[in-house]
Amino acid sequence: MDRAKKNHLIRIFVAIAVVYLAVLVLEFTLRPTSILFTVLRKGAIYSLVAVSMNLLNGFTGLFSLGQAGFMLLGAYTYAIFTMPVSVKESERVYRYYECIVGFDTGSFVGLIAAGLVAAFFAFLIGLPVLRLKSDYLAIATLGFAEIIRAIFQWDVLGPLTNGANLLREYKDLSRITLPFTDIPFPPTLFVFIVAGVCILLIVLLINSSFGRAFKAIRDDETAAEAMGINLFKHKELSFVISSFFAGVSGALLAAFQYTVQAQQFESMMTYEILLIVVIGGIGSISGSCIASFLYIALSEWWLRGLDMGKFLGISAPDLFRSGFRRLVFSVIIMVIVLFFSKGIMGDKELSFERMKAFVKRAGRKKKETAK
Amino acid sequence: MKELLRLDDITMQFGGVVAVNNLSMNVKEGEIVALIGPNGAGKTTAFNCITGVYEPTNGRIVFDGKTIITNHPSGKMQRNYAGFEADKYLGEKTLHPTPDVITKLGIARTFQNIRLFKSMTVFENVLTAMHVRAKENVFSAVFRLSWKEERRMEAETEKLLSEQGLLSHRDEIATSLPYGLQRRLEIARALATKPRLLLLDEPAAGMNPQETQELSLFIKEIKERYDLTVLMIEHHMDLVMGISDRIYVLDFGSLIAEGTPEEIQSNQRVIDAYLGVAEDV
Numbered sequence: 001m002d003r004a005k006k007n008h009l010i011r012i013f014v015a016i017a018v019v020y021l022a023v024l025v026l027e028f029t030l031r032p033t034s035i036l037f038t039v040l041r042k043g044a045i046y047s048l049v050a051v052s053m054n055l056l057n058g059f060t061g062l063f064s065l066g067q068a069g070f071m072l073l074g075a076y077t078y079a080i081f082t083m084p085v086s087v088k089e090s091e092r093v094y095r096y097y098e099c100i101v102g103f104d105t106g107s108f109v110g111l112i113a114a115g116l117v118a119a120f121f122a123f124l125i126g127l128p129v130l131r132l133k134s135d136y137l138a139i140a141t142l143g144f145a146e147i148i149r150a151i152f153q154w155d156v157l158g159p160l161t162n163g164a165n166l167l168r169e170y171k172d173l174s175r176i177t178l179p180f181t182d183i184p185f186p187p188t189l190f191v192f193i194v195a196g197v198c199i200l201l202i203v204l205l206i207n208s209s210f211g212r213a214f215k216a217i218r219d220d221e222t223a224a225e226a227m228g229i230n231l232f233k234h235k236e237l238s239f240v241i242s243s244f245f246a247g248v249s250g251a252l253l254a255a256f257q258y259t260v261q262a263q264q265f266e267s268m269m270t271y272e273i274l275l276i277v278v279i280g281g282i283g284s285i286s287g288s289c290i291a292s293f294l295y296i297a298l299s300e301w302w303l304r305g306l307d308m309g310k311f312l313g314i315s316a317p318d319l320f321r322s323g324f325r326r327l328v329f330s331v332i333i334m335v336i337v338l339f340f341s342k343g344i345m346g347d348k349e350l351s352f353e354r355m356k357a358f359v360k361r362a363g364r365k366k367k368e369t370a371k
Numbered sequence: 372m373k374e375l376l377r378l379d380d381i382t383m384q385f386g387g388v389v390a391v392n393n394l395s396m397n398v399k400e401g402e403i404v405a406l407i408g409p410n411g412a413g414k415t416t417a418f419n420c421i422t423g424v425y426e427p428t429n430g431r432i433v434f435d436g437k438t439i440i441t442n443h444p445s446g447k448m449q450r451n452y453a454g455f456e457a458d459k460y461l462g463e464k465t466l467h468p469t470p471d472v473i474t475k476l477g478i479a480r481t482f483q484n485i486r487l488f489k490s491m492t493v494f495e496n497v498l499t500a501m502h503v504r505a506k507e508n509v510f511s512a513v514f515r516l517s518w519k520e521e522r523r524m525e526a527e528t529e530k531l532l533s534e535q536g537l538l539s540h541r542d543e544i545a546t547s548l549p550y551g552l553q554r555r556l557e558i559a560r561a562l563a564t565k566p567r568l569l570l571l572d573e574p575a576a577g578m579n580p581q582e583t584q585e586l587s588l589f590i591k592e593i594k595e596r597y598d599l600t601v602l603m604i605e606h607h608m609d610l611v612m613g614i615s616d617r618i619y620v621l622d623f624g625s626l627i628a629e630g631t632p633e634e635i636q637s638n639q640r641v642i643d644a645y646l647g648v649a650e651d652v
């Protein structure tokens with residue numbers, strides 16, 4: 001490895017370490033109910049699912065709209081796996097059904113299982129669909145997500161899914177402990193570590209020989225096939241891996257929310273994630289992450305005042321009423337999509353060189369206007 | 372010399388259009404063979420049959436002594452079939468491998484309309500083509516357990532690029548190269564799959580006479596260096612006559628002549644159908 005590349009890697013690691021350290025410090029200094037934690041946790045979860053969608057849409061050129069469905073599978077798997085047997089047997093959660101799952105696991109096993117279940121369903125869907133032209137995948141996955149949502153609320157599956165009722169009291173963020181101890185795991189750090197490791201794995205995949213094969217398929221299927229790349233096998237691989245991580249992010253979402261209900265995983269959620277991917281830049285991992293945090297901060301935090309009667313110090317209870325936030329939010333999103341049609345990052349990644357160049361350019365502009 | 376590729380009665384019919392009609396030909400190991408003919412004669416279609424892009428309507432393709440593709444008219448095509456030998460391959464099990472399987476067997480190709488991976492650099496284009504022979508799986512690739520294999524592929528790519536004189540363009544986006552170099556890169560990319568048979572679809576298209584001259588030397592050189600057999604489609608007669616051992620001539624999908632360059636040049640049917648026309652242009 002040459003020096004420049006090594007330096008680059010070291011700088012990335014330092015930057016990541018700083019972020020994690022900052023999260024840890026915040027966790028011990030801020031009030032646990034601070035809105036910042038909500039934004040950080042949800043932002044990290046959405047980063048993971050957005051990156052997993054980007055792997056498929058941005059790097060393999062496959063269009064899937066099943067993210068919400070795979071997240072649902074992950075969330076339920078995690079909740080059912082990690083809910084203690086004593087809770088399952090009591091009337092507290094499974095009130096109308098007799099729970100048929102007679103075991104429980106730790107959160108780590110739950111996360112892996114969540115990914116595997118989602119990946120397994122993706123594998124089954126991919127078998128027939130990925131042999132066809134790419135458009136069919138979008139239709140099939142969208143249909144799948146809707147169907148799975150209905151099925152999970154179905155009475156007959158009640159002993160497994162608790163029907164249309166909530167699942168709770170599983171290993172949510174307040175119950176996760178450090179391995180082999182009873183010490184609670186700093187919740188935000190937990191989300192960051194899981195999401196971070198998953199994103200790292202995706203990045204490693206994209207920069208491997210397989211990642212190049214995915215990009216080849218995206219660029220030109222005919223040429224990729226002529227270079228010996230088995231289209232079906234590689235598309236299936238990308239789809240299954242992407243769904244695995246969507247499942248893990250669903251599990252994180254379940255842990256973050258303290259409750260799970262199938263109803264919540266509408267296709268609206270998939271569109272939200274798609275929007276994040278587009279805003280961040282199709283084919284940019286760092287773009288997806290930045291966009292996730294911005295999107296969540298905007299919708300959950302910065303624009304909150306618009307619903308509460310007071311925004312940026314302006315008090316107008318008649319205008320800033322419940323629902324106004326959504327309107328402003330939609331307008332902002334529209335403006336971003338219209339004026340940054342390639343997303344914040346295009347298909348580039350964030351780097352120090354790029355930031356330096358950006359700052360320099362901004363500085364030069366300022367000077368010019370000063371003249 | 373051993374026969375490397377053989378086409379028996381290959382017919383490719385699109386609806387009512389018979390693009391290739393009963394084409395039989397062979398290529399021996401170490402030869403340079405040209406496939407020529409006027410526009411729309413079915414040359415590219417023949418390539419697409421050999422590489423598995425199209426499933427021929429009828430006929431058989433043998434590579435290195437092994438039948439790799441066979442088919443016979445079936446279903447709706449049975450009634451609409453307009454070629455010959457409709458029953459000849461009826462008894463045989465149809466074989467229709469996808470293009471990647473053909474590539475793995477050792478046949479690589481370039482395209483008439485250059486098809487490089489447009490978001491990738493020159494280096495990445497060639498490196499991607501090494502994937503097919505890489506000894507690794509997803510797990511070992513993600514966790515970098517097969518980093519030695521990656522290093523080997525990178526080193527080989529580097530070597531291939533320097534041999535093709537493309538090393539100075541290593542990190543440029545492939546599609547930003549001048550036309551002639553893009554064609555060269557496409558050949559380099561095909562070579563990265565380690566083929567025994569190289570199919571070139573109009574490698575000199577869009578090149579000036581000097582570049583064409585260089586290309587003919589280049590083809591001969593890579594043929595020797597990589598121990599290749601070459602089958603090429605080409606309209607530049609200087610190039611074809613200069614380096615081909617044998618030539619096949621297609622017209623309206625049918626073979627109208629085959630032979631050495633001298634024989635083809637003096638063949639009246641070829642002159643009427645193709646060469647005469649070519650000189651007018």
Ligand SMILES: Nc1ncnc2c1ncn2[C@@H]1O[C@H](COP(=O)(O)OP(=O)(O)OP(=O)(O)O)[C@@H](O)[C@H]1O
Nearest residue numbers: 385388390408409410411412413414415416417483
């Ligand atoms: N996929 C297809 N569907 C229908 N017709 C096709 C298809 N591909 C080729 N053809 C037809 O087959 C005939 C032969 O085309 P082909 O591209 O093989 O010609 P060619 O010899 O390569 O010509 P050129 O010198 O212009 O490249 C043409 O009439 C073309 O319209």
Ligand SMILES: [Mg+2]
Nearest residue numbers: 414415416483
């Ligand atoms: Mg052609």
